[in-house]
Structures are given as structure tokens and as C-alpha cells.
Amino acid sequence: MDRRKSLKAIAVGTLAAGVVAESCKLSDKKDETKKETDSADASKFTIDRAKEEIERDTKLMSQKFFTEHEMATIAILADIIIPKDDVSGSATDAGVPAFIDFIVIDMPDHQTPMRGGLRWLDMQCLQRFDKPFKDCDQKQQMEIVDDIAWPKKAKPENAQGVAFFNLMRNLTATGFYTSEIGVKDLGYAGNSPNKWNGVPDDELKRLGLSYSEWEMKNCAKYD
Amino acid sequence: MGDLQIKKNPKQYDAIVVGSGAGGGMAVYTLAKAGLKVALIEAGPMYDPRKNQTQFKNPWESPRRGASTKFRPFGDFDACYHGWDIDGEPYTKKSGTQWDWWRARMLGGRTNHWGRISLRFGPKDFKRKSIDGLGDDWPISYDDIKPYYDRIDRMLGVFGSNEGLENDPDGIFLPPPKPRAHELFIQKAATHAGVKVIPSRLSILTKALPDNKDRGECMFCGQCNRACSVAYADFSSSSVLIKPAIATGNVDVYPNAMAREVLTNAEGISTGVAYINKDDMQEYQVTGRVVILAASSCESTRLLLNSKSKRHANGLANSSDVVGRYLHDSTGAALGGYLPQLFDRKRYNEDGVGGMHVYSPWWLDNKKLDFPRGYHIEYWGGMGQPAYGFGFGIESMNGKHVVHGKQKEAGGYGASLKEDYRYFYGASVGMGGRGEAIPVYDNRCTIDPNVVDKYGIPVLNFDVKWSEHEIKQAKHMKETFKEIMHEMGAIITWGGDDGPENNYGLESPGKIIHEAGTARMGNDPKKSALNKWNQAHDCKNLFVVDGAAFVSQADKNITWTILALSLRASEYIIDEMKKKNL
Numbered sequence: 001m002d003r004r005k006s007l008k009a010i011a012v013g014t015l016a017a018g019v020v021a022e023s024c025k026l027s028d029k030k031d032e033t034k035k036e037t038d039s040a041d042a043s044k045f046t047i048d049r050a051k052e053e054i055e056r057d058t059k060l061m062s063q064k065f066f067t068e069h070e071m072a073t074i075a076i077l078a079d080i081i082i083p084k085d086d087v088s089g090s091a092t093d094a095g096v097p098a099f100i101d102f103i104v105i106d107m108p109d110h111q112t113p114m115r116g117g118l119r120w121l122d123m124q125c126l127q128r129f130d131k132p133f134k135d136c137d138q139k140q141q142m143e144i145v146d147d148i149a150w151p152k153k154a155k156p157e158n159a160q161g162v163a164f165f166n167l168m169r170n171l172t173a174t175g176f177y178t179s180e181i182g183v184k185d186l187g188y189a190g191n192s193p194n195k196w197n198g199v200p201d202d203e204l205k206r207l208g209l210s211y212s213e214w215e216m217k218n219c220a221k222y223d
Numbered sequence: 224m225g226d227l228q229i230k231k232n233p234k235q236y237d238a239i240v241v242g243s244g245a246g247g248g249m250a251v252y253t254l255a256k257a258g259l260k261v262a263l264i265e266a267g268p269m270y271d272p273r274k275n276q277t278q279f280k281n282p283w284e285s286p287r288r289g290a291s292t293k294f295r296p297f298g299d300f301d302a303c304y305h306g307w308d309i310d311g312e313p314y315t316k317k318s319g320t321q322w323d324w325w326r327a328r329m330l331g332g333r334t335n336h337w338g339r340i341s342l343r344f345g346p347k348d349f350k351r352k353s354i355d356g357l358g359d360d361w362p363i364s365y366d367d368i369k370p371y372y373d374r375i376d377r378m379l380g381v382f383g384s385n386e387g388l389e390n391d392p393d394g395i396f397l398p399p400p401k402p403r404a405h406e407l408f409i410q411k412a413a414t415h416a417g418v419k420v421i422p423s424r425l426s427i428l429t430k431a432l433p434d435n436k437d438r439g440e441c442m443f444c445g446q447c448n449r450a451c452s453v454a455y456a457d458f459s460s461s462s463v464l465i466k467p468a469i470a471t472g473n474v475d476v477y478p479n480a481m482a483r484e485v486l487t488n489a490e491g492i493s494t495g496v497a498y499i500n501k502d503d504m505q506e507y508q509v510t511g512r513v514v515i516l517a518a519s520s521c522e523s524t525r526l527l528l529n530s531k532s533k534r535h536a537n538g539l540a541n542s543s544d545v546v547g548r549y550l551h552d553s554t555g556a557a558l559g560g561y562l563p564q565l566f567d568r569k570r571y572n573e574d575g576v577g578g579m580h581v582y583s584p585w586w587l588d589n590k591k592l593d594f595p596r597g598y599h600i601e602y603w604g605g606m607g608q609p610a611y612g613f614g615f616g617i618e619s620m621n622g623k624h625v626v627h628g629k630q631k632e633a634g635g636y637g638a639s640l641k642e643d644y645r646y647f648y649g650a651s652v653g654m655g656g657r658g659e660a661i662p663v664y665d666n667r668c669t670i671d672p673n674v675v676d677k678y679g680i681p682v683l684n685f686d687v688k689w690s691e692h693e694i695k696q697a698k699h700m701k702e703t704f705k706e707i708m709h710e711m712g713a714i715i716t717w718g719g720d721d722g723p724e725n726n727y728g729l730e731s732p733g734k735i736i737h738e739a740g741t742a743r744m745g746n747d748p749k750k751s752a753l754n755k756w757n758q759a760h761d762c763k764n765l766f767v768v769d770g771a772a773f774v775s776q777a778d779k780n781i782t783w784t785i786l787a788l789s790l791r792a793s794e795y796i797i798d799e800m801k802k803k804n805l
Contacts, residue, residue, distance in 0.1 A: 046284045048275035050268070050304055053294055061286060085638040087645075099288070103611075106287050145636065151618050152633045162634075166618055169636070173614030173644060178282035178289070183609055185641070186648050187570035191279060191608050193442040193453070194572045198401035203569040209407045218384065219422075220398040220429040 065104050065111060070118050072134045074100055074168075080145055081172040088185035091176050099175035110167070117164025121148075124161065195222035229497070229506045234475075236262045236511035238796070239496050241482045241526065244332030245782045246768040246789040247517030248460030248468075249375075253793035255473040259800075262509045263465070263476045264498055266518070267304055267328030270335065270461050272450035277302060279444060279452075282610050289610035296325075298610065302450035302459075303336040304329040311677030315684045322550075322668075322685035323733035324521060330478065331461025332519070333736065334782070335450040338578050339425040339457055340601070341381045342779035343372050343787075345390030351775055355595045357661050357692075361774045362746045362755040365392065371787035379458045379786070380432050382576075383424035391584040391779075397429045399580065400443075403573055405604035405652045406581045408562060412711035413583060418600070418703060423582040426458035426783070437467065445607070447577025457577060480507070483680055484530040485514050485765065491534030493765045499678045513764045513796055513805055517789070520771040521550070521668055524741040525683050527752075527767075528670045538670075540742065540752050540759035540767075547669055549662035549740035550687055553776065554598065555730040556697040558704050558718025559653025562604070562711065563624060567646050573606045585778050594695035597778045598658030600703070606649035614644055619716070621647070652713055656700035659778040660693050660732075662740045687732045697721075697729035737781055739770035757792035764805050768792050 044061075045054065066074065078091035078100070091097075104110045121144065122132040129140045136144075148154060148161035149169075176182040198219070204210060211219075237259035240247045247263065254261050272278060277300040282288045285299035292299065296306035305328045314324055327333045346365040351358050369392070376395035385393035399422030402410060410420045427447060431440045439454030447457040455462040468474050479501040486495045486508065495510035516523040527546050530539035538546055585597030621643040622633025631639065671684035701721055708715050721728035745751025748760035757772050759765040768789040770781050777784075799805040 047277045047280045047300065048302075050294065053292070056292075056294075057286060081636045082641060083637055085641055087641070099286075102286050103288075103290075106290070106292075149636050150632050150634045152622060166634070169617065169634070169640075170615045173617065174288065174611055177609045177613045177644060178611065180281065180283055183282065186609060186645060188606065188609060188648075189570050189572040190574035190606070191281065191444060191446075192572070193279075194444065194574065196400050196443040196572075196575050199404045199407070199573075200569065200571055203404065203571070206569070207404060207407075207564060209404065209411075211401060211407075215401055218398060219401040220382070 060105050061102065063105050064101065066101055066115075069132070069134065070115070071097055071101065073118055073121070073132075076134055076141065077145075077168050078172045078175075080141070081169050082176045089181050091172050094176050094179035094181040096172055096175035096179070099179075100171050103171065103175070110171070113164065113167055117160070117167065120160055120164060196220075197222055227506065229508055232507060232509045234260075234262075234509070236260050236475075236509060237800070238262070238513045238515055239264065239509055239511040240515045240517060241496060242266075242332065242516065242518035242522070242769065243330050243465055243476075244327070244334050244460050244517060244519065244769070245785045246770075247515070248331065248334065248464035249786050249789035250515050250517060250768050250793045251474055252464040252468040253790055254797065255468040255471045257797050259473060259797070261468070261474045262511060263474055264480045264482050264496055264509070265330055265476060265478050266481045266501075267330065267479065269476070269478050270304070270330040271466070272302060272335070272452035272455075272459070272462060275302075276452045277449040278446050280449075282608060287611055290612070297336060297448065300446075300449050301336050302448060303327050303333060312682075313674060313676060314682050315671045315674055317684065317686040320686050320688055321731040321733070322687045323731055324683075324685070324738070325733070325736045326519065326522070329461075330465060330476070331459050334458065334460040336448045337782060338601075338780065339427050339447050340578065340582075340780040341424050341426040341458070341783040342599070343392045343394060344368070344777045344779055344784050345388075345392055347390045348775070348777035348779070351596070355589065357595055358775050359662075359743075359745065359750075362744055362751075367755075368784070368787050368791065371791045372783065375783065375786050375790060377432075379426055379463060380428045380438075381424055381426045381783075382422070382429045384422040386421055388584060394424070396424070399423065400429055400576055402580045403575055403605050404568070405562060405565060406579070406602060408564065408711045409602050409652070409654070409707065410581060413600075413707045415710050416703070416706045417586075418583050418707065419586045420581050420583050423579045425576060425578050427576045427578075428454070428456040429576070438463065441576055443572070443574055443576060445574030445577050477509070481678055481680070482518065482526055483678070485516070485526060485539055486510075487530065487532050487535060487539065487762065489534070491532070491762055493539070493762055512800070513766065515766045515768055515792075515796075516771075517767070517769045520738045520741050520769055521683060523767050523769055523771045524668060525670070525680075527742060529681055535761065540761045540765055542761050543749050543752060545750065546742050546752050548664055548667045549743055550666050550668055550685070550738060551660045551662045551740050551776065552732045553735040553737040553778075553780075554658035554660050554689075554693045554696050555655060555735040556700045556718070556721070556728040557653060557655030558701065558708070558715055558728070559651065560708060560713050560715040560717070560719075561620075561647070561650040562652045562713045563650070564712065565605075565650035566624065567627070568606070568649050570606070573649075574608075579603060592699065594692050594699065595661065596659035596692070596696070598656040598696060598700060599778050600654055600656055600700075602652075602654045604652035616716075617643060617647070623714075652708075654704050654707065656697070656704070657735060657737075657778065657780065658693070658696045658700070659776060661690065662743075662775055663690065666732075668741065685733075689726065689729060689732060694726045694729055697727040701727050737770070737776060739773040739776045739781055742767045742771035743774045744772050745774065756795045757788060758795070766792055766796065
């Protein structure tokens, strides 16, 4: 299609004339699309963002909710939940604390349970060890984590701690497995151009499944 | 606002189309290809997935890892701008009633992210009143629309299988993709439970179309809801219809243009459309020989009701008082869980097409049931791209199942927990019903006398309630789903405990985003707004080609029928113009 022609068709009447003129000027350059999102901030994003999204996300990303003390605690907990193992790195390797810091700004419902849960944890530690969680030694930290990490066997008086740890586990896992390290760890093999020829034969056999004659004959096949 | 004035566009168009989704896109395409000069009024911005790309992006490219926002209710990568809630554009509801209204604001509308489920209505779907006495028959039959279905199958592309089913007609199908692993389990279990499972019918090009060099073959990334940027291999009105229409040179697109009303003259004939340009907040008017509304059922209805004049005192094309009435959505209920057979599964690229590879068309006889009409079943599951919410609730899973030969305590942390996430990944499975509701005279939207949006346009007030028919249908859905899940040994984790207290999990009306019926067609001008050509009884140069024209919406997603009817209406317009009747 003749791009100039289509731009002209697009241009009539509405879009601010400046934007249209700009598009025309740029029409021979390769990265014209970037310009059309008409904000310098857009360069921060690698996915399509409308103007209102750029404004909102830029604002959200400039905010902080947790204190340094809270962030330090989150980082320790995140690495207890997802440590480095022989398959992949740890939660902090994958940037999980920064994700949690953002997500509580984006989803304010998490704010009170997170802040309150962190304080609950610190108060337990202060009472038992005379130190907040982040300053306890590893043995002390694991003692308290073991009190709240196992919902079925936790004591009723630690129920609030269990609820907090469940949330912390959820956010840590989600942050980790949606990171580059985590996606690789899971072995998610998609999100790339591909042709689907069905379940691999060995897996089909392992699962006790098979394709019907009709499917083998009529379904789409690719070389 | 000191110099606020109405700017009249001097250009005289052959046709003005309001809305660029399935109905509007097909009208624009058909008219422009025939050489007519078309103005397209779209309330949102221009959109092309090649420029506005979210396809092939990784979860970490979204700061919220694909979670939803108000701007993208179906997630940060979803290709639909806006949804349930738009700042400055409210709607209201009668107390004690429910209606959720999805509004897309972009070129191509909802077709950029829709499920591509492309089902023809069957012969019975046009004659429901004759069969069960409820609702009304359409003024057309399957034979009237079949040639148009055939043509859009060829023009836009749809995969599927010819099954010879009485009310789920065969089509011109591309080959369907093979089922995924969880779909093979479903196929087996559902068949055992007496539920037929066949290849799904989606408008995705599993093979390139023979005569179309602008679109390529599917790349099986499972991301049609992000709109196909590389190959345009899924049907989106923006890339498949509007883009080639613009290339004819016959179309002027007016983006960010919120239509205010349809203008009419002293004889009651429509002369054009008034709109506000959201960029400069100025008022504009365009004129044309024919006005075609395709703004979505309820937006088109709002336009009609807001276009009052001496000749059209009850709103345009509304001497029958049916405009706004018979508003209905598909019924919907769902449940899900996981399949232990799929624990610790082999990793491979299972994305497939953007949606299910198999589905179940309605398979029962209503004479033996306590509710009218049917539903189809959609299925999902498997190894998807991880997104926000991944791993939530592991403590309710990892104490229940043996992992690599070990019975573990629920919850936990550390290397052992990492092992669990890997072990359970890809085992999820779920299903949902989409059924036919009975269109009811009193289920309606009207203009709220007290509320305007930020453009000063009066807004809609909804008054819709489900009846026993829909609730009983949802009950039947849940019973069926549980049976299928049980049959394959799946564990239900959500949606399994619904009962009469919550209408068996029946989604509130509007939630399935298939609204239709508010300017229905019919042969009797006292009981319908449009004739069988989507043409207003009261105003011969006004057409409505979205879901508003539907008499009923079957247990089939309505897009394919919107496209077929819009093609049919557009060719009728061309014919009538040639005959000087328009």
C-alpha cells in the first residue's frame, strides 16, 4: 500500500495537524512508529502504550511505597522463598523486590497486608530475639519463617503470619516466574513464531493419548 | 469555549459509517471497494498492531507482568483500548438490575482482541419462536444468509471441520489445528459424558488465503488477543478490512471522533452525523447520502435515542418504541482446576492458535430439558506464557499431591518449592459455557434523563434482569462441566461450589460482551426498528449493521453473523443507490 496515500486518508480533519505533518516528514525513516506515540517517556516501554498509559505508568513507576527497612526485609524473604538452586538464580537475581515494590503501587489492595505483615514479622522477632527480622541471624530468621510457612501445621496464634507469608510467597513466585530467569526455569517454550504439528509423539505415548485417523488426515500439517 | 462553534465539513460523502468494528469495517470495506466515498467516524485512535505491538512480548516487558488495568481490563498485553469503565463516560443502571457494558475505543474496536470464535447461526436459530414459542422469528432464514457466510469464510478465513450438523452448519474451512494434550483428555472425557467435541471454528489462517497477499499464515503464538502484528493472520477489522479499504483512496477516517447524533432534515431523512473531536474538543458535522451505524449495539442505540427531531420525536427510527428493548447478552458460566495426568510434563511449544483447538456445539434436545435454547462449551488449559497470578495458591496444591515420589507439607519455601512450581506447571484446565438468552421486551436501555457524559451527550440507563431460563441453563452448564472434569480425573479448584444463591455462577448480563437486540429487524414496522436489510423502517437512508439488528443471538458468538449481515446490507445499499432509491 502507498503509505503516503494512506496517511493522507488517515489525516483528514481530526488528528492535530502537527502530528500528521510530523508523521509525513518521518515517513521515510525506519523508526517512525516511536515518534507517533508522541512522548519522550514512551522510550521506557517496549510494548504498545497509549498516551494515558504512558502517563499513568510513568507516574506509578516514579513512586515508592516501602521504606528501605521494609525493602531489605522483602529481599531476605524473597530469597528464602526462591533461592538460587541448580536450575536457576534467586528471587533477587530476578529483580523480585523491585517488582513487589511496583505491584503494591499498581494494586493498592496489597499495601496494608504487606506493610502490616512485615510489621507483624518484626514484632515477633523483637519479642523473641530483640531484633527486627532483617537483623536476626539466619537461624533465627528460619525459626520464625518455619512458624508461618506451613499453613496446615502452623499454630493458630500465628495465623496472621501465615496469611502474610502466603501473600509474600504468591508475589515472590509471580515476580520470579514472569522474569526472564523464571520463564527459562519453567521451560516455557512459546512466544515465538512456530508451527503446531500436535503433541510430540513421545509425550503423546507417555500420556496414553493418540490422534484419531481423522485428525491425522485432516488437521493442519507443516513441514 | 469562547469561540465554540459547529464546523461543517464541505465534503459530501456517499456514506458515513459510525464505528469500525466487525459491522462497520465490513461496510466500509464493501462500499469503498465499490468506489463509494466513505467517511468513517471512530471514537478512538488509529490502531495497527504493526505499530502498536504487544505480540511476541515477554511478561517482564509489562511492569505489572500482564495484569489488567482499567485501560486494559483483559491484561496489559491485550489489544483492546478501554473496557468496563471509561473516565468521563458513565452509564447508569436501574436499582436492583445488572448490566456491565464493555466499550472499546480504537480503530477496529473489539475485533482487535476478540476470541475469533466464528460460528454460523443455524437454520433453527432464525426461527426460534416457531420452535419454542419464545422471542421472535427473524425476517430472514438461513438460506438468505448462507451465501454471505460462504463469502466471508473465503474472504476472511476460518478453520474448522464439516460435521454435517443440523444447526451448526458446515462452512468453507481451512484445516483445524490438532488438539493440544489437555484437549485430547477433554475430548475423551466429554465424549464419555455424552458431550460432542469437534474442532473449533476460529477466524485464524492456519493456511494462507489463496488470493490475499496482505495476510500470512498463523505463527502459533497463541496471542490473537494481542492482534497479529506480523502476519495479520487473525481476523481483526482494523488490519483485514479497514486497512485495505483505506488503500482504495475512497475512505476518510475521522479518529477520536465521538458521535453525538444522526442529523435529519424536515422530511425525516438522515443527512449526516454530528460528532465531537476529542483532540480539539470542537464540534463537527459531516454529511452523506447514507448513514450506517455500527458503534456497538448499545452505542448505536444511544445515538438513535439521542437523535430526536420533530419527525422522530421518540428518537430516530423508533416509532415502534423497540429501540433499546430486547437487550440481551450470551449467558456464561465457567469452572476450572487441574489435571494430575499433566504434572511433570515434557516442555514444548504448546501455544497453538489464540484460543481453543476443540469445542462443543450444543448437543441436546430442549424437549427433554427444563430450559429453552442451548449453549456451546469453550475449553482452555496447558502451558501458557506465565503472567501476573502465576503460582498463586501453591499451598492448596503442593500438600495434596506427591511430587517426584515425595509427599510434602503444604506451603513451604526454598529449592523444594521451586521444584513444585515446575512440577505443576501446565496442568491447568477449564471450561466455560456460552448460551442463548431469551430477548425480553422489558430488558432495555433508555436515555438517562439526568446524566450526561463529559461531552454533554446524554448517557444510557440499563434495566436488564436474567430470567429463570438463563439461570437453569447455567445450572445445567455447571453439572455438565463437573461431569467432564470428574470423567477425566481433574481436580476442580474454582467455580465448583456455585448454587442457587448465586444463580449457579451465571455471569451478570453484559459480562460476556455479546450485547445484541436493541434495534431488531423484522417485517412489521410496529414491532421492529429495521427491515430485513438492516434498513430503518422510519428512515430509508439509515442502516444499523452491528449486533443491535439481531432478533436473537443463538448459542453462537455473533461476530460472523454481524459480518455476513453487514456485507449483505452494504451490497443492498450499493444496489439501491444504483437504482436511485437512495
